[in-house]
Amino acid sequence: MEKLDCGNVFGPRDREWHPGDWLQESDRLKEVLSSNGVDSEVSSVTSAYRGGESGGRKLLGIFVTRKLDAYGYASENYGETKRGEYGSLLSPYLNFGFISPSEVISRSMESGAKGHSLDAFLEKLALRDFAYVRCALEPNYGSYEAIKKSERDAIEQIKAKDEDRTYRDEDWANAQTHDNVWNGIQRELLLRGRNILNDRNIWCYKIIDIEKASRNAYRVARKLNDKYMLDAMGPVGIFALLTCFESYAAYRMRLAGGEG
Template structure:
């Protein structure tokens, strides 16, 4: 099955050279299933009758990545390594040090392929590589259902503005996809000059002194196999009641697939098709998976200040409203350390923070409440935004993701509408403990989190 050409972008001007193999830099899609970047690499290898080199760069200095993030990623890579070996692919894991590593890896390649990037540090990395290598460099959209630039050529205002654009084209892309068979499986040998190959992933993790030595394996284990188990459980036991129960904190009627989507261990395309083929109503779930998720990617792609100043990401009414109420008296003010250690007066907020610390994921509804309180308990909305991002990126397995940046920005009104003006929040949406108690059995949520600490 051929990759849709609208998913493919050439990002440098180098021409095809007569090399020895096609190179695929696997970075955002470490999987075999529904991986159009790998699919395009196989297409080009077959077209040139050359073998395929797949390499994954493990960057120990990756921004904000901690032990739990690396462990989750490496668990997936360990499973993938076995699958690729069984399929006779040339696959190398490399301890990344500098750009020169990629130039050396691709020295004898005919061309280079990788996945589309959205966050600015990843876009910068791939653009630097494009300028460095002397071969064509293609990026393939493999982690979104609809190609981002096909949906829109600008930052969208809200879900209602992007929804109609996605719905107009999604049927062209929301289709089953299978890899072609790679014809040439000759072994590829290349110079081992200054490259550090990673052969033992467990040993690699032990040797690196990463910050935050927590183990979340009881709650989330990395890899496609674990992702499929989560997906099948969701479809069988949760999708039927998803609309009614997804916001109830003490229940877990969410898919729990966001960490796997973030690390590219399963494709949104595969998840969406599985939901469409289920016996239950999938509309509410697909609204989150496709419309809301792709709105988040639109945000970070077209607004590269997504982790910077609120002034550059919020609508004028929201930013002005927050600034006008900046001097409002707050009943409680907390330091970053007090928040990080769940040391506030609010037992529901503390429970949400502990859930994230202990499991690597917070219930989505509680994450909204959690963020609103960070805004309320800090007299500087700009600092509150940075604190919320920092905590989420540090402790959530699905942090450092387009969805995370958009989700935290939503707390400050991104993609939301104006509400009745009030103290501190101005016209930004407000949430409080009384609202939680009115809607949910919050003591059951507290008891659930307490069980995790015992």
């Protein structure tokens, strides 16, 4: 990895800088990033996601002592909605290696949580490994073609009957569409760095709903996901997008049948 050139940003090197110093000196951090060609447009998130290893372990402790015992019931009844209330919120820390799956599993199994809740949570962790396996076996895992062909065909048949509409990338990024529900979810993403109070699938489904061309919908979703989601830029984030697109036709059928 190439070392960043800090130039004269810090002045005299009279002390050693630590991660906490970077957070305290955000203006200097932005100057260093900008001078090295790093896009610092995305602002720092306002949420529980602070710190690295210590932050991840703090959230893990909260989860196993306060939330895990009711996880099975909550995940069945709320799905992705309200995940901020009952979920572990550990995905970004797992994604960047601040905490390991083995530590999460060990702490969870030692917590005394009921079998159903423990099994439900471990199943979610296993899906992360499945995401890595799928991407390893799919040469074009980051492209629109990675979506199963049968599901691509189903989406394109549905979209052929939809209104012809598209938005500029900046309109999407700034939550300036005609859909107030989607705008609200996107604003939450900009503020928190994750959709933890809303269903991430709804965020993705509505992009497909709004954009006439499904291929462009994937491009938009991938761009926003990679830029603003804290747990993006890896197999798990890509797998989440693929799963959303591959379940879109079933979602539209539920809406048409009055079930959604």
